[in-house]
Amino acid sequence: MANQIDLDDIDYERYERDTECRAKVRRASLFADDLKAKFDRSTERPKAAHMFSTSLRDKLRFRPGEVTCWTGYSKHKKSIFTGQLALDLCVQRERVLMASFEMYPTDTLGRMAQQVFACDTPAQASLDRFSKWTDDRLWLFDHVGRINPAQCIAVCRYFAEHCGGTQIFIDSMMMVVATEDKMDEQKQFATDIVRTAQETKLHIHLITHCRKPMGGDESKPPTKYDVRGSAAITDQAQNIVTVWFNKAKKAALEKDPNSPEADKPDAAVTVEGQRNGAFEGRLGLWFHEPSLRFVDDRISAVEPYRLSMD
Numbered sequence: 001m002a003n004q005i006d007l008d009d010i011d012y013e014r015y016e017r018d019t020e021c022r023a024k025v026r027r028a029s030l031f032a033d034d035l036k037a038k039f040d041r042s043t044e045r046p047k048a049a050h051m052f053s054t055s056l057r058d059k060l061r062f063r064p065g066e067v068t069c070w071t072g073y074s075k076h077k078k079s080i081f082t083g084q085l086a087l088d089l090c091v092q093r094e095r096v097l098m099a100s101f102e103m104y105p106t107d108t109l110g111r112m113a114q115q116v117f118a119c120d121t122p123a124q125a126s127l128d129r130f131s132k133w134t135d136d137r138l139w140l141f142d143h144v145g146r147i148n149p150a151q152c153i154a155v156c157r158y159f160a161e162h163c164g165g166t167q168i169f170i171d172s173m174m175m176v177v178a179t180e181d182k183m184d185e186q187k188q189f190a191t192d193i194v195r196t197a198q199e200t201k202l203h204i205h206l207i208t209h210c211r212k213p214m215g216g217d218e219s220k221p222p223t224k225y226d227v228r229g230s231a232a233i234t235d236q237a238q239n240i241v242t243v244w245f246n247k248a249k250k251a252a253l254e255k256d257p258n259s260p261e262a263d264k265p266d267a268a269v270t271v272e273g274q275r276n277g278a279f280e281g282r283l284g285l286w287f288h289e290p291s292l293r294f295v296d297d298r299i300s301a302v303e304p305y306r307l308s309m310d
Contacts, residue, residue, distance in 0.1 A: 049092050049167070049203075051085045055296045059279040060239065060271055062089070062167065064201040067194050069237035071208045071227050073218050076245040077267065078207055079171055080292050083108070084115050085205075087305060089167050090137040097159045097168040099141040099152075101175035108140060111292055118291040118304045133307040139163060145175070149189045152176045153196055160200035172207040173233070187232035194236045208233060210242075219248055221282070224272045240273040245287070267294060 048061035062068060072078045079100070086096050100108050113122050113130050122130070141155055152170065159165035170176070170193075177186045197204045210226040212218075221244035224234045234240050245267050252261040265284030274280060285294045288302045295302055 049089050049094050051088045052091075053084060053088050054269075054285055054294055055283050056269060056271075059277075059281075059283070060241070060274060061277055062203045062205075063238075063276060064166065064203060065198045066238040066276070067197050067204045067206060067236070068239040068241060069206050069208055069224075069227070069234055070241050070243060071210055071224070071234075072222060072243040072245075073210050073212070076218075076243055076247075077287070078243045079103070080111060081243050081267075081269070081294055082169055082171070082205060082207060083112050084293055086138070086167070086169060087112055087115055090134070091305060093137065094166045095137065095139070095164055097139045097141060097155075097163070097165055098171070099143075099155060099168060100171040101144060101147055102171060104144055105140040105142055114290070114292045116305045116307070118288075118293065118302045120290045129307060133309060139165070146178065147176055149176055149185065149192065152189075153192050156193075156196050156202060156204060157200060160202050165202060167203045167205065169205040170207065172209065174209055174228070177229070183230045186230035190230065190232040190236045206233070206237065218244075220244075221268045221270060223270075234273070237273075238275040239271070239277075242268075242270045242272060244268045244270075262298075269294075 048063040050057050050061050070078055070082055079102075083098075086098060089096050098105075098108055113127060114120055116122075116130055117126050139159065147155075156168055156170075159168055173186075173189075177189050193204055193206060196202065209228045210222040211228045213220075213222070213226070222242050224240045224242065227234055246264065249261040249264055249266060252259045266287040267285045268282050269285060270282040271280050285296065286298045287293075288295055291302050293302055
């Protein structure tokens, strides 16, 4: 038949040269076993990792081969929130790389140690235990400053191939593709990140920034349409999540600790898109300053993580 594509007829080397990517056209029948497994209810399929320390736990999964775009205004605690998520993933025995191009590794670890031990000054013995616990769970990319897109992709592939990595946090995109003017470069980077996740089975967390609203008013949470730069970022990512901190509440409580604002959540986390999951919506969370942790309510005690060495 004229429209039949035969695997053996394709000159792969030619198409790799022409398209600069792998040709992956396959007969549908080659996926027969995977197709049956998808509908097999006799065995429970393992669930992808989640953020168990907040109410996001039942709402969003971080599946292999996907990209999550985390976005929000500058200084609205995106990095702190995703650091807490990274710890949750480590507890679940995910192999996590923090590639923070804006913070030194010791500063990243300092924040995470506060979150683990739920206090602002962990004891020296606790820090020793934390350092041992991170082995085979947590890696850091020791680089501060700009990095070009090709180098960033290489870091992802290296972590997957040589460290058996499963989750990587890139913080942030503006340190990889510097300006909003480079729309083509941003679009290409977004495409390459998605392809890299698919090929390596990494889950890639890409932290991005939102444009400043008109007049500088940050009193309302942003949406995915406010992401700075090319729409290709949110168009291609499987998951889009905004993080917004209620700065007006904080200012009100500094003036009057008994302000009615105290009953309002400190932050809003909104799942704006989840291609392979059902939930989309907004969650209100509170922020516990000593532990740098986001929690589900303002009254429950914030407990340290249980660091099992198993």
